[in-house]
Amino acid sequence: MGFLEVNDLKVHFPIRGGILNRKIGAIRAVDGVSFSIEEGKTYGLVGESGSGKTTTGRAIIGLNHITSGQVMFEGKDLTSKKSKTQHVRKDIQMIFQDPYSSLNAKKRVLDIVAEPLRNYEKLTKIEEKLRVQELLEQVGLNPESILKYPHEFSGGQRQRIGIARAIALKPKLIIADEPVSALDVSVQAQVLNFMQEIQKELNLTYLFISHDLGIVKHMCDDIGIMYKGRYVEEGTKQDIFNNPQHIYTKRLVAAIPDIDPQNRQKQKHLRDEVQMEYQQYYNDYFDNEGLAYRLRNISDSHLVALPEKG
Amino acid sequence: MWKFIVRRLLITLPQIVLLSILVFVMAQMMPGDALTGLIDPNIDPAAIEEQREKMGLNDPWYIQYGDWISSALQGDLGQSFRFKMPVTDLVEQRLINSFWLGLVTLIFTYIIAIPLGITSGRYNDTMRDQLITGYTYIGFATPLFIFALVMLWVGGFQLGWFPTGGSVAPGLEPGTFEYALSKFQHLLLPGLSMALITTVNTVQYLRSEIIDTKQKDFIVTARAKGASESRVYNRHILRNSLLPIAAYFGFEITGLIGGTVFIETIYSYPGMGLLFMDSVLQRDYSVVTAVVLLFGIASILGALLSDIILSLVDPRIRIK
C-alpha cells in the first residue's frame, strides 16, 4: 500500500451550449492519470500550460471535482464522501503559485497563518499566537511581524507565509503548485532550498508541480511528464534526464538551458536534432487526436507512452 | 444569434406569468372584491353570498386566478367601481395620453443627451465639458418630482408660459389643428421636466463611452492613416458609442413608468400614472390592478426589446 496512489484519475469539465444550456461536450483536462508517491519523497509533475498538471494537483486536494478514478491516501479513498475524509484532508496541504493572491490582503499575518489552526485545533488566543510566532520563525520570518498585512512583505517572504500556513497542521503531503514561478529568479533558489530543509525537518512528501525542468531536476526524486491530460513518460530523475524515451520528453530535456558558454553550439545542434526528430516522428508517438498512448514499462521504474505495435 | 433571442424569449414568458401571479396576489390582498363595486350595499347578505358563488368568488385561488387571467387575455380587466365602466375602456384613452407623454419625453431625452454627450466627450476637460458635467452633477442629485414642481411653479405659474394642468384646453374640437397644438402645448412642460432629469444618465454614459473609445487603438490607427477629425468622429467613434444608447431605450421604459406617476400627478395630466394615483386614493382596485399589470408587461417587453437590439448591436452580449 502506497502513501499516495492515484488510479486512472479523470477530471472533465463540461462544455455547455444550446438553448437550454445543456452539456454538449467535455474538456478532458485530466484523462486517465495514474501514479504513486512514496513517503518522504518529492514527486515532480511536469508539463506545459494546459497539460492538466495543476488540475491533477487540485483534484487530489479536493478543489476540482473528480469525474472518475481513485485517489488513495494512506489507504483511504479521498474520492468517497467528503465528510468521512475531513480529518484526512488536514494531512494534505497546498502551496499556491501566486504569493500575491493566495494571501487574503485584508487579513493580518496572524489570522492568515492561524486559519488552519482555528479550523482543526482548539487553542487559546495566547497558545495560538505563540504557535504562529513559532511557525514564522520556522520559515525564517520575524515573529514580531504577526500584526502586519501581506502587502508589507516581498514576494519571497509572502511565499514563506504561505508555507508557514501550509505546515501549520503538520501535514504529511504538500502539493506545491509552481511555488516559485511567480518569484524573481534570485529568490527562487532561496525558497526551494528552504522547502528542502523543512522537508527533512518535518518528513514531508511533496507533489511538486512545475513547468521548469531545471527546478524539477533540483527538487524531485521521481518525475511524471504530462501532455494534454495524459502521461507521456514517468520514471526516476535518472530515467527521465539521462534516458528519455518519449519524443516529447526528449524535446523538453533538450530545452533545458546550459549555462556553460562552451557548450552553446553543441546544445543548439542537439536541440535542432531533437526538433527534427520530433516533427518527423510525431505521428508515431501520438494517436490520431494528438493524445499520448497508454504507458508501458520499459524498466522497473521507467514507463513510456508508446504505441502498441511490437 | 437566433439562439440568444429564443433563450431570451423563453425567459420572458415565466416573467410575465410571475408578474400576473404577483398582481393577482396583490389584488386578493386588497380590501373588497369585484362585487363590492357593483352592488348596492343595502341588498340582503344572503343574496350577495349567492351572487358571490355564481361569480366564482368562493372558488379556490388557482381557479380564480385561471378565470382572472383568461378574461384578462380576452381584454376584460373587470369593472371600475368609481366610473361604473369596464376598465379596458377606461384605460384606453389614458394609455394614449401616456404614450404621447412617453414619446415626447424620449425624444427630448435624446435631443438633449446626444449633442451634450458628444460635446462633453469630444472636448473633455474644456470649459464646455465642465459646464455639461456640472449639469449632470446637479441632475443626478435632483429628485425628479422636485424639479418638476419647480418647473411648474416657474414655467406655469410665475411666467405663465405653459398650461398648468390637463392634456388639452377645454372647448376645442378633436381633429382640428388648434386641438393638436393645444395637446402639444400641454405635453411640452411635463416632457421637458422629465427629460432634463432622466437624460443625465445618457449624457454621462455617452461622455465616458466617447472618452474611452477615443483612446482605443483603432481610433489611433484611423488618425494615423490621415482620416480627418470629423471623419474619425462620424465614422468611427460615434458609430461605436451611439448604437448602445439607441438600444437602451427599451430599458428607459421602466424608468419612464416611475416618472409618469410623479409627472402626471404634478401636472394633473390625465394619463395612466394619474389614473393609477386617483384609483389608489379612491380604492378603485380593479383599475389599480389593471394599471400595474399593464405597466409591468410594458417594462418586461421593453427590457426584452432592448436585450434583443443590444445583442444585434453588440456581439459580446450574446455570449453570456
Add this chain to the structure above:
Amino acid sequence: MANAHVDTAQTDTEVKTPSTWSIIWREIVRDKVALISLIFLVGTTGFVYGISMFLEQSEIVTVDLFAINEAPSEQFWLGTDYGGRDIFGQLIIGTRNSLSIGILVTLMTGVIGVVYGLVSGYYGGTVDNIMMRIVDFFLILPFLMIVIVFVAIVPKYSIWSFSLIMTAFLWMGIARLIRSKALQERELDYAQASKTLGTSNFKIMFTQVLPNLSSLIIVTMTLNLAANIGLESGLSFLGFGFPETTPSLGTLLGYARNPQTLEFHWWVWVPAAVLIFLLMLAVRNVGEALKRATDARQRRG
C-alpha cells in the same frame, strides 16, 4: 505600495499599517467639496436629532386654526402651513424622520443585498443562475407602483412596515453588484487556499471574501442612502410615505400638490425642496469621494 515596506518588514516590531478607514479619511480631508459635504451632513444630522429631542412632535403637528398659511415672521421663522402648523419645526422633525428612514432602508437593503449577492456569487453555477433570475424579475417590476399599492393596502401601517415595503423592492441593485464581485473573488487563490485549509464555505464567504468587498459595500451604501432619501421624499410627496402626522421632507413638499400652496405659499415647500437637494448632493459628494478613495487608480493623493 508593497515595495516601500519590504525593506523594513523584517526589522520593524509589531506595527499597524494604515487601515481602509484611515485611507478613506485622508482622501475625504484632501477633497474640499467632500469635506464640506461631510461637515454639512454631520452638522445637519446632529442639529436635527439634537433639536428634535426638545421638540414635541405632537405639538408641532397640532392644527392651529388661528395661524393658517402665515408667511415667515418672528413667531414662525418659516411661516405656517394650511393647518397653522409651524414649518420650521416640521422641517426639523421631517429631516430627522427622512434621514432615519433613509438610513434604516439603506442598512436593511444592504444586509439583504450583500448576503444574497455573496451567496449567489460564491456558489456560482446553478444556484447563481436561479438566484439571479429572481433578481432580474424584481428589477423589472414597476417598483414605484407596487410599493404604492402595498402602502395603500397594508393594515396597521407604520414607519416599520413602510421601510419593510421599501426594502422588499430595493435590495436587488446591491445584490447584483456584490454577486459579480464575489464571482471574481471566489476564483482567487486566497479563497481556494481557505478551502484546502478546511475552512467551511460559510466561513470563507463571510470572513474571507466579505472583508475584500468592504470598500465596494461602503461606497454603494452611501450612494444608496442618497437615492433612498430621494425615494422616501418622493413617496411621501405622493402621499404614500409618512402620514401627515409624522412630517418628513416629502410630506412638506406634498402640500405643493395643491396649486394654491404651490403658487402663493412658497415658504411651505421651498425650504424642504432645498434641503432635500442639499442632502442628496452632500451624500453623493461623500459617496463619490469614497469611491475615489477605494479605487487606488483614482486616488488624488
